[in-house]
Amino acid sequence: MPFLIETFDKPNHQALRLEVRQAHLEYLDANVNLLLACGAKLSDDGETASGGIYLVHLNSREEAERFIEADPFHQAALFAEVKIVRWRQAYLNQKNTL
Incomplete structure (x- = not known):
């Protein structure tokens, strides 16, 4: 069953995010079979996660x-908050999946 996990970084922790980013990407690659989609939330200028x-x-x-x-x-204590909710997939890749 699908879940949406939303994370919120602690303020002023961009340096920690960059420091741990490679290990994070390796973790995602190792678990790619579980991912429907994944990505960073960015500032309006697209510069800051x-x-x-x-x-x-x-x-x-x-x-x-x-x-x-x-x-x-998470293990580096980057997140101030994590929300997890069940999610019903209705559309994916511009296709109705219901």
Whole structure:
């Protein structure tokens, strides 16, 4: 079942984000089979990330929690807040999936 995980970086932690980014990307590559979509939330000018959105296919909220807790960004204490909600996929790649 799909889950949406939204993360919110702590203020003024861009340096930490950049420091841990490569490990984060390697973690995502290692778990690509779980990702429906994933990416950073950016400032309006597209220059500064302030968190991310993960759409993941996992069997339970507990698995979603374990997934985000294993992310190097989470382990580096980058996030001020993490929200996890069940998500119903209706459209993907411009196609109705219902």
